[in-house]
Every structure is written in C-alpha cells, then in structure tokens.
Amino acid sequence: MMRGSLLPRCSNSIFPPPPNSNRLRPPFLKRLSAPTAAPSGAQSRLTFSQNYRTAPNRLRSSVSESQWKQDREMATGDELQDPRIARISSAIRVIPDFPKPGIMFQDITTMLLDTKAFKDTIDLFVERYRDKNISVVAGVEARGFIFGPPIALAIGAKFVPMRKPNKLPGEVISEEYSLEYGTDKMEMHVGAVEAGERALVIDDLIATGGTLCAAVKLLERVGVNVVECACVIELLGLKGRERLGDRPLFVLVNAT
Numbered sequence: 001m002m003r004g005s006l007l008p009r010c011s012n013s014i015f016p017p018p019p020n021s022n023r024l025r026p027p028f029l030k031r032l033s034a035p036t037a038a039p040s041g042a043q044s045r046l047t048f049s050q051n052y053r054t055a056p057n058r059l060r061s062s063v064s065e066s067q068w069k070q071d072r073e074m075a076t077g078d079e080l081q082d083p084r085i086a087r088i089s090s091a092i093r094v095i096p097d098f099p100k101p102g103i104m105f106q107d108i109t110t111m112l113l114d115t116k117a118f119k120d121t122i123d124l125f126v127e128r129y130r131d132k133n134i135s136v137v138a139g140v141e142a143r144g145f146i147f148g149p150p151i152a153l154a155i156g157a158k159f160v161p162m163r164k165p166n167k168l169p170g171e172v173i174s175e176e177y178s179l180e181y182g183t184d185k186m187e188m189h190v191g192a193v194e195a196g197e198r199a200l201v202i203d204d205l206i207a208t209g210g211t212l213c214a215a216v217k218l219l220e221r222v223g224v225n226v227v228e229c230a231c232v233i234e235l236l237g238l239k240g241r242e243r244l245g246d247r248p249l250f251v252l253v254n255a256t
C-alpha cells in the first residue's frame with residue numbers, strides 16, 4: 001500500500017498556518033508543545049527553526065579562549081531565516097502511525113529524492129560548520145550516515161561512524177542509552193579520534209535525545225570537544241534538548 005503518498009506533504013511555505021498550527025512559534029513556546037504521538041490521521045507540522053543554544057558552563061579546558069568565543073558566537077548566531085528551509089521541510093514526508101500507532105514518522109527518504117532539497121540541506125550545514133576548525137564529523141547510524149559524509153568532505157573533516165552494537169570489527173568503546181522504550185548501545189572504534197579534536201555530531205532527527213547524548217558521551221569520554229550537535233529535524237515535546245543539557249544543538253526544522 002502506498003501509505004505515505006496519499007498524504008499532502010507538510011508545508012511551511014507561504015501559506016497561512018491552519019488553526020492550532022505550531023508554525024513560527026517563538027522558541028520559548030516550542031518547549032511547551034505536544035509530544036510526537038498525535039491523533040491518528042493528524043498532519044504533523046514542520047516549522048522553521050531558530051534553534052541555537054549556548055554552552056556557557058561547559059568544561060573547555062582543551063580549547064583556547066578565542067576558540068571558545070567563536071563557538072559561542074556560532075551557537076548564539078542570528079536567527080536562521082533561510083528560504084531553503086521551506087523546501088527542505090516540504091520534502092520531508094510525514095507518515096502517521098508508523099512504525100506503531102500514535103507515531104508521526106518523519107520520513108527523510110522523500111527529501112533525498114529531491115535533489116535541490118537534499119543539496120540545500122547539506123549546504124546549510126556546510127555553511128555553518130566550514131572554517132570552524134572541526135576535524136571530526138561523527139554520524140549516528142543509520143541516518144547520520146546519509147548526512148555526515150558529504151558534510152565531512154566539504155569541510156575537510158574525517159567521518160567517524162557511531163554504530164549499533166557488534167558491527168565494528170576493531171576494538172570499540174561503547175555507551176548504553178535509553179530510548180522511549182527499552183535501551184540500546186552505540187559503539188565507536190578506539191583510535192578513530194584523538195583527545196583535543198573538535199567534533200560535530202550529526203543525525204537526521206532528535207526525539208528523546210538518547211541517541212545524540214550517547215554519541216556525545218562516547219566522544220567526550222576520549223577527550224574530544226563536541227562543538228555542536230546537528231539534526232535536520234527536532235521532534236518537539238520529547239525533551240531531547242533537556243537530555244543534551246547545555247550542549248549546543250542546531251536543527252533546521254521542527255516537527256510535532
């Protein structure tokens with residue numbers, strides 16, 4: 001059955017938002033929004049995002065003062081109001097009740113078919129992270145493997161896969177983490193990164209934040225400075241940001 005094709009693509013663009021839309025809410029209201037589980041058949045809304053957070057209390061012993069200031073400026077930059085985001089948002093398909101009832105699945109595969117939207121997505125990240133002295137792009141399996149490598153190549157960083165358990169052949173360090181239901185484990189090759197390196201962690205989506213948090217912890221355990229986490233989509237209402245604490249997170253679009 002062509003489940004998703006029957007749905008209109010969610011749009012952020014020039015059309016006025018319907019009643020109760022979360023579109024373009026100020027950031028402080030975003031925190032109060034409903035969880036991802038929505039009444040069956042409801043259309044999830046994707047919103048423009050201005051999601052920047054500082055990391056004021058972060059331990060940055062391996063980072064110079066000027067680099068710290070530069071990072072802070074990056075994390076508190078002007079609100080992102082880029083027209084490319086509307087196209088990206090519209091190209092992401094939303095499938096209700098997948099993989100189980102109540103979940104509004106954010107399907108990025110339709111965005112990958114739209115060559116302009118896919119390129120714009122990569123470009124937006126590259127524009128943000130080039131010239132930031134980032135030597136590592138760490139991508140979270142599986143969907144972080146789609147966005148991470150082109151960004152890494154474009155900014156001149158290496159790509160490090162953060163994998164599900166028992167996939168990497170060499171010596172690994174691992175981190176267990178909890179998800180909405182149950183636990184999972186993430187692994188990284190020992191020696192893939194060195195203490196003092198500057199990393200960007202990338203994934204397609206943040207929901208509860210468990211996955212990104214595990215990736216960050218793995219890197220920090222070996223002395224890597226995680227400059228920022230980045231996702232295409234943030235699912236509002238699941239408190240993913242809270243789980244990340246004061247670590248900066250950058251997202252392109254919000255969804256409920």
Ligand SMILES: O=P(O)(O)OC[C@H]1O[C@H](OP(=O)(O)OP(=O)(O)O)[C@H](O)[C@@H]1O
Nearest residue numbers: 141142143203205206207208209210211
């Ligand atoms: O913020 P969280 O609650 O941790 O959820 C976010 C994670 O969930 C999805 O991966 P998932 O492992 O479900 O699917 P995959 O098999 O495509 O990697 C998504 O790609 C993120 O990695």
Ligand SMILES: Nc1ncnc2[nH]cnc12
Nearest residue numbers: 036103104105106205207
């Ligand atoms: N609603 C959702 N859509 C896509 N991927 C997800 N991972 C966790 N929640 C998700």
